[in-house]
Amino acid sequence: MKSIVKLAAGVAVASLGVTTAKADSIFVGNLVDYTGPTAFVGKHYGPGIKDALDYINANGGISGTKIEYEQVDYAYKVPAAIATYKRWKSRKKMVALQGWGTGDTEALITFVAKDKIPVWSASYSGHLTDPTGKNPKTKKPAPYNFFYGPSYTDGCRALVQWAASDAKAKGIKDPKFVHTGDNHPYPNAPKEGCALYAKELGFKVLSPIVVPLKPGDFKAQCLTIKESGAQYAWIGNLGGSVISLLKSCNTVGTDVTYIANVWAGDHLTIKASGAKDFRFPSASPFWDSKAKGMGLIRKIHAAGSYDKSITPTHHYVRAICSVYYMKEAMEWAKANGGLTGENIKKGMYVKKDWVPVGLEEVCLPSTWSATDHRGTTVVSINKGSLVDGKAKIELETNVTLPRRDDWIGF
Numbered sequence: 001m002k003s004i005v006k007l008a009a010g011v012a013v014a015s016l017g018v019t020t021a022k023a024d025s026i027f028v029g030n031l032v033d034y035t036g037p038t039a040f041v042g043k044h045y046g047p048g049i050k051d052a053l054d055y056i057n058a059n060g061g062i063s064g065t066k067i068e069y070e071q072v073d074y075a076y077k078v079p080a081a082i083a084t085y086k087r088w089k090s091r092k093k094m095v096a097l098q099g100w101g102t103g104d105t106e107a108l109i110t111f112v113a114k115d116k117i118p119v120w121s122a123s124y125s126g127h128l129t130d131p132t133g134k135n136p137k138t139k140k141p142a143p144y145n146f147f148y149g150p151s152y153t154d155g156c157r158a159l160v161q162w163a164a165s166d167a168k169a170k171g172i173k174d175p176k177f178v179h180t181g182d183n184h185p186y187p188n189a190p191k192e193g194c195a196l197y198a199k200e201l202g203f204k205v206l207s208p209i210v211v212p213l214k215p216g217d218f219k220a221q222c223l224t225i226k227e228s229g230a231q232y233a234w235i236g237n238l239g240g241s242v243i244s245l246l247k248s249c250n251t252v253g254t255d256v257t258y259i260a261n262v263w264a265g266d267h268l269t270i271k272a273s274g275a276k277d278f279r280f281p282s283a284s285p286f287w288d289s290k291a292k293g294m295g296l297i298r299k300i301h302a303a304g305s306y307d308k309s310i311t312p313t314h315h316y317v318r319a320i321c322s323v324y325y326m327k328e329a330m331e332w333a334k335a336n337g338g339l340t341g342e343n344i345k346k347g348m349y350v351k352k353d354w355v356p357v358g359l360e361e362v363c364l365p366s367t368w369s370a371t372d373h374r375g376t377t378v379v380s381i382n383k384g385s386l387v388d389g390k391a392k393i394e395l396e397t398n399v400t401l402p403r404r405d406d407w408i409g410f
Contacts, residue, residue, distance in 0.1 A: 025066040026330075026339050028053070029088040030098040036076030037213045038101060038186075040239025041263050041315050045122055046071060048312075048319025049098050051304025056323070058303065062330045065339060068092075078104045082111070089115055095341050096326060099123065102186040105145065112144040116341040118329075118348070120146050120322045124262065125189040126153035129373045130409025138409035144345060146368060148322045149283030150379045150401075152186075152261055153410065156194035156234060158379035158399035159259040159279060163232045164201040166257070176229055177203040180221065180245070181236025182213040190261070193410045194234065206230055215240035222249035225256055235260035239269065246273040266313040267391035270384040278384045279396065283364055283376070284317040286393060293355075293362030321363035324356035325375075372408060377401040 030053075032046035033039050053069050061067060070088070074080040081104035088094040089111075097112065099105045099121035106127060112119050121128065124147050133141035150158070160177065167175035177198045181187025195205045206228050211221050222245070225233055233256045235242055242264045249256070258278050265280025285291045297317055306312060329347030330339060337343045353365035366375035378400050384393045401407075 025068045026062070026095045027088065027092040028067050028069045028096045028098060028326075029085065029092070029094050030069055030071045031081055031084065031100040031104065032071050032073050033076045033100055034073045036074075038076050038238060038263075040268075041266070041313070042100065044266075044313045044315040045100075045319045047304065047306040048316040049323055051300050051306055052320045052323035054305075055300040055303055056327055062327065062339065063334050065330075065334065069098075074100075074104070076101055076103075078107050082107060085111060089117065095339060096120075096330070096344055098322065098326070102189055103184065106140075106185055109140050109142045109145060113142070116144065116345070118144045118146060118326075118341055118345045120148065120326050122319070122322070123147065123186065123189075124149055124152045124155070125185070126151035126193055126407070126410050127189060128409075131373050132371055133409075134371060135406060135409045137406075142373065142409075144341070146325070146348060146373055146375070148325055148363065148366065148375060149262065149318060150281065150376055151190070151374065153190035153193040153407070154374070154377050154401050155261055155281040155379055156190040156259075157197045157401055157407075158281060159234070159381060160194060160198045160201060160203070160232075161399055161401075162279065162381050162397065163257065163259060164203070167231065172231055175203050175231050176206055177232045177234065178206040178225060178228055178230040179208040179234045179236060180211045180225070181208070181234075182241075183210055184213060187213070187236025187261075190234075190236070193407065203232075211235075211237060211241060211245055213237050213241050215244040218245045218248040219252050221245065222252045222254045225249065226252060226254045230256055232257050232259055235264045238263040242269055243273040246275055246278070250274070262318075263315070265382065265384060266315065267311065267384070267393060268313060270386055270391035270393070271389075274386045276385045280382055280384065282314050282380045282382055283378075284314050284321060284362055286314050287312050287317070289362075291361035293359035296358040297362060317362065321356070321359060324359055324363065325354070325366070328354075328356055372403065374403060374408065377403055 033042035097119045102123035102125045105121040105123040128142045128145040130138040131143040260280040332347035333343035348368045364376045381396045383396045
């Protein structure tokens with residue numbers, strides 16, 4: 001565990017414990033993975049959080065209040081995340097958290113609810129979307145958990161819906177679906193909910209295939225996929241693991257359409273794996289987009305510390321959306337009782353079809369309520385292939401899923 005960034009912002013340390021509207025600064029913790037098994041994408045998302053916070057501070061903060069923050073690389077280890085959270089809560093008087101993985105975010109649900117500290121995680125686990133325990137399947141109400149974008153389960157449901165149409169167009173009468181991924185909270189998060197929807201749509205759902213999150217030789221798993229007869233394989237992992245899986249399956253000649261979660265698809269993965277017709281969801285434009293709000297994204301990037309020698313992934317863009325929803329909830333809180341965690345949470349419920357100012361056409365219109373933390377159920381489905389040595393990504397379709405009661409928290 002290593003403290004990466006500390007911004008004092010020129011304020012007296014004594015003021016850090018004051019979390020009212022009169023405070024000169026507030027503290028926000030930020031968990032990142034720059035060295036653990038999800039660092040492949042963490043190295044792009046974490047800088048997006050940092051650059052956005054720096055840009056906000058350089059341009060007036062939260063209506064004059066600076067955001068003091070600290071990035072800690074917890075290497076994807078849940079105990080380290082919990083220990084860091086407790087330190088920030090007791091010593092820094094943290095009012096909000098920009099979190100990271102599914103294992104640690106789900107482990108912290110009870111802590112943040114008790115302490116009234118809102119979290120914007122980079123985990124999009126559907127388990128985080130039920131604030132009241134409305135769904136009998138919800139294991140634990142998560143009233144202080146938020147994230148930007150569709151849940152992992154909704155992303156998978158949208159791709160299964162696409163796969164059903166694809167199978168029909170190809171004349172596949174009894175399509176088969178299989179989940180692949182490590183036996184870990186992150187790839188497991190959408191497993192049950194997505195499998196049930198696949199069955200609803202007429203798929204035969206096969207037994208899941210365990211694929212480690214660490215890169216390796218996955219020919220055995222690919223042979224299992226091949227022998228199963230699955231036409232559609234969901235990929236629940238990310239980065240090096242996905243690259244290894246796609247390469248291994250090409251070697252054994254697996255004929256399957258791969259559909260994946262949002263972290264498994266980006267131009268770096270497509271280029272390294274040599275992927276072909278690889279489908280994955282997104283919730284923000286890619287770097288070469290001409291969307292109106294990309295002007296602010298590029299200003300944040302230009303002023304920030306992100307490595308300028310590489311093209312930012314859409315994970316970097318999504319991180320900025322996460323911070324700007326928090327920013328505007330904080331602005332509301334400051335004007336309506338003060339910058340406490342409880343007030344910031346209330347600020348998330350004020351607007352409908354909400355897009356942060358300056359990020360039009362970048363962040364999807366989102367709505368959170370006290371009974372439903374599914375910000376959006378709109379899923380963009382992309383097709384990525386390696387063409388002439390370059391990753392080519394095309395938007396295939398947009399799917400708007402219903403807000404079914406039996407899908408919340410699941």
